[in-house]
Amino acid sequence: MTNNVEILRYAAFTGDPEGGNPAGIVLDAEALSDAEMLAIAAEVGYSETAFVTGRDGEGRGFRVRYFAPSAEVAFCGHATIATSVALAERIGAGRLVFDTNAGEIVVDAFVDGEVLRATLTSVPTRSAPVAEKVLDETLAALGWSRDDLDRAFPPHVAFGGNDHLMLAAASHERLADLDYDFDGLRSIMTREGWTTVNLFWRESDERFHSRNPFPVGGVVEDPATGAAAAAFGGYLRTIGTGSDEFTIIQGADMGRPSELKVSIAAADGRTRVSGGAVAM
Known part of the structure; x- marks a missing residue:
């Protein structure tokens, strides 16, 4: 816990906690200010930390923001994968929709053997x-x-x-x-x-x-x-x-x-x- 905020730590694009890209995740960030989210991301020290700042009424749509240690970024892929898996562990596999500063990102979380995986679909490139x-x-x-x-x-x-x-x-x-x-x-x-x-x-x-x-x-x-x-x-x-x-x-x-x-x-x-x- 940091400032009474639970921070999860996941490694993305791997099945090994020692591999992949570490991401911080705060699943309940609705009450945090921009300055607090940036401070948490700097303290965590990973390339990005994802903050879930809202949730729709049906429970599978989320407002997500991403902060690097020194600035907010519009979109982060590895933190999206990590957050999707963390959410799927709690609410079940299936389709998730993230409202990000870059636009809507659809993510499909699924079980592959013993590993939870996720596939994000980007905005138009x-x-x-x-x-x-x-x-x-x-x-x-x-x-x-x-x-x-x-x-x-x-x-x-x-x-x-x-x-x-x-x-x-x-x-x-x-x-x-x-x-x-x-x-x-x-x-x-x-x-x-x-x-x-x-x-x-x-x-x-x-x-x-x-x-x-x-x-x-x-x-x-x-x-x-x-x-x-x-x-x-x-x-x-x-x-x-x-x-x-x-x-x-x-x-x-x-x-x-x-x-x-x-x-x-x-x-x-x-x-x-x-x-x-x-x-x-």
Whole structure:
């Protein structure tokens, strides 16, 4: 308990409490102010904490807000998966509807073997090329050059609830060697309105590896980023590359391996992102 508020801690996109991306969850946050929610998120220290601030009369629709340690974010995928599993443990599996600052997010919670999993359906996605000058600034902050990029994947800014820069590494080694200018990248991201930079490497059309610097949230890196995965699905659909169903491996370089299952709904531009979650 913190300030008489019960804070749950779940790891998302994993079945192992030692893996995945930790999320804080406050299921009864209706009486909390914005300042109190931000203070709790900072104290918890995870990349995001989800706050359930309201519930509809039928009991399966919820108002949810997300706070990083330093700011509120419109949408967070891993905290959505974690909150959905926590709610399903209490009210049963099935469909949930989250009213978020990014829009309505439908989530289906279900039992898969011995693990509760959830699949979120994102808001409609979009993607467009990043400005060349901004790309050069970002590469300099990352310590990358254009030769480090996979030219099969043009750099884009993609949206799936938040904006994320998409940068493809030419090799797994380049992706694994992450040592960037925290303040410099944060300044660029704040100016451009990006939530994370989604760095990825294609192992195959069905399997990608990803890392997500998150300095605007006050943390160096996110071990599993459902919002970026949703945006990434929209990005791949826009550029016409990859499979309609694929897996993202993230967090392995941080010692918190995560697995995100992604499918693209081509008709409406939404992305479905699925994963398990367990209490820590």
